Amino acid sequence: NAGVTQTPKFQVLKTGQSMTLQCAQDMNHNSMYWYRQDPGMGLRLIYYSASEGTTDKGEVPNGYNVSRLNKREFSLRLESAAPSQTSVYFCASSRLVFGQQNSPLHFGNGTRLTVT
């Protein structure tokens, strides 16, 4: 049982380049999320999808776009990368949004992105 799978694991970009981070879950979860984790800042929500067909902004959405491709897949796109987007990006999923009705979040192992 793979759980939440993120690709790639590592990426180095130059300022201005674009890329898409991929995420897939095999738990038939309705809700999916993208977080970034920075030293001293903790985990911050970028975007989330409460259910297939919907997406909503989180705390730090600027510079990012998302696509809920189907129930399994939720991608995060950086259109023009900036050094401030250097971070570790985590995808997560849960049966119901934000853990409601005893459905905790399950996380992938992260993508470590460096923008030079």
Add this chain to the structure above:
Amino acid sequence: KQEVTQIPAALSVPEGENLVLNCSFTDSAIYNLQWFRQDPGKGLTSLLLIQSSQREQTSGRLNASLDKSSGRSTLYIAASQPGDSATYLCAVQGGSEKLVFGKGMKLTVNP
């Protein structure tokens, strides 16, 4: 705006001690509180989820309690082991807010 605090930021203890990890939050109108563990270079693993109507949850050597009125949760780890070394994070969901995470507490259990 909900704020979640975990103090201290780091703790180092000898093996075998019983531990209490603290989490405090500013808005008591919550739906649930979740405890996670994060190993270096890995994602977060869910440990326990306490719904707002519950007072505590237990899993093996872990017990989490919730006191909404005082804005506090504790994670109790019995008979700590070196394998318990990790960063522990709590997160709170409430009202119109998304899940808000604390910054975590790095635990080191020394053999």
